[in-house]
Amino acid sequence: MSRQTRAIIHADAIEDNFRLMKKYAGNGQNMAVVKADAYGHGAVSVARILRNEAAAFAVAIIEEALLLREAGVRAPIVVLEGPHQALECELAARENCTLVVHQREQLEWVRQCREGRKPKVWLKVDSGMHRLGFDCERVPALVSEYSDIIDADSVLVTHLACADDTANPFTVAQLHAFNKVREATGLGVSIASSPGTVGWPQSRGDWNRIGIAMYGAEPLSEASGLALKPAMSLQASIIALRKVKRGETVGYSQTWQAERDSLIATVGIGYADGYPRHMPSGTPVIVKGQRAALAGRVSMDMITIDVTDIADVAIGDFVELWGKQLLVDEIARCAGTISYELITRVSQRVPRIVRHI
Ligand SMILES: Cc1ncc(COP(=O)(O)O)c(C=O)c1O
CATH class of the missing domain: 3.20.20.10 (Alanine racemase)
Incomplete structure (x- = not known):
């Protein structure tokens, strides 16, 4: 696949x-x-x-x-x-x-x-x-x-x-x-x-x-209340799932440690795709319509997320990094940057698929 x-x-x-x-x-x-x-x-x-x-x-x-x-x-x-x-x-x-x-x-x-x-x-x-x-x-x-x-x-x-x-x-x-x-x-x-x-x-x-308003991100530093629609949904799928025991660590430099027995999903997107390496653990992503959290360092081609609280997660499930369910403005705040930087940095490795509905 x-x-x-x-x-x-x-x-x-x-x-x-x-x-x-x-x-x-x-x-x-x-x-x-x-x-x-x-x-x-x-x-x-x-x-x-x-x-x-x-x-x-x-x-x-x-x-x-x-x-x-x-x-x-x-x-x-x-x-x-x-x-x-x-x-x-x-x-x-x-x-x-x-x-x-x-x-x-x-x-x-x-x-x-x-x-x-x-x-x-x-x-x-x-x-x-x-x-x-x-x-x-x-x-x-x-x-x-x-x-x-x-x-x-x-x-x-x-x-x-x-x-x-x-x-x-x-x-x-x-x-x-x-x-x-x-x-x-x-x-x-x-x-x-x-x-x-x-x-x-x-x-x-x-x-x-x-520019930015057309792409559906907030143009003002305070919420403008405009009914803008997100123009990009960045998605990747789960490529591996594993159980980690309380106390075990995940990813480079062991920056995330399980506070309980956890289920970790590895997702096929990384900083080479434009998902920033400095995105902190805890940054939300969407799995099966629910929020899960980034767990551990962003790698070049992969991230790891904590899906312990989400039922029936399977390899192949799509994860939204930002888009219709998770506003890019919120993710930009997690990364200490602005929406402009996140969307312009999605790399050429990521296919753009234009949907008309
Ligand atoms: C000179 C100039 N005009 C217009 C724009 C578009 O700005 P915005 O995306 O905030 O609408 C930019 C954005 O960088 C710019 O540099």
């Missing part, structure tokens, strides 16, 4: 979540963020699922855009990091990709493209995140200086550092700084990703960039 480890991708959830986020978009449009292989869900699959829903797709780098084009995706694509080298600019134009440009060198590369081969350019503005973008004060002058490549269709893009925290005044400061640039240039804007779209109505712009 082949290994049963898999990530079920729930197409209906992705579609429903994206539609739900459209209701929050106001007068603007939403682009679906499918960078990092659509946060581990499969960029081509997600683009196909959203072909009638998403006005555009966003990727981080041009290579990700090319994969979509090769798969026949025709919708506009926005490349969030812009070009990393000059030759990407004409390529972007040929492939109908918009480059979000964040430094002068990139503007020069675009300017040097041959006539008729210049890509569409949006401008990244640093309103306080201090990661990428032009300083707010410099933007109006840049827009005039590069009026040959920045036109009325260009959009000012900024990113909010703390939008997941709806009480954090830093977002207000970022919006204030950015709005001055917006007024001075009169250009369209793209500010909000999922947390902004949900938590900060004033950040909704002409284009919202929707």
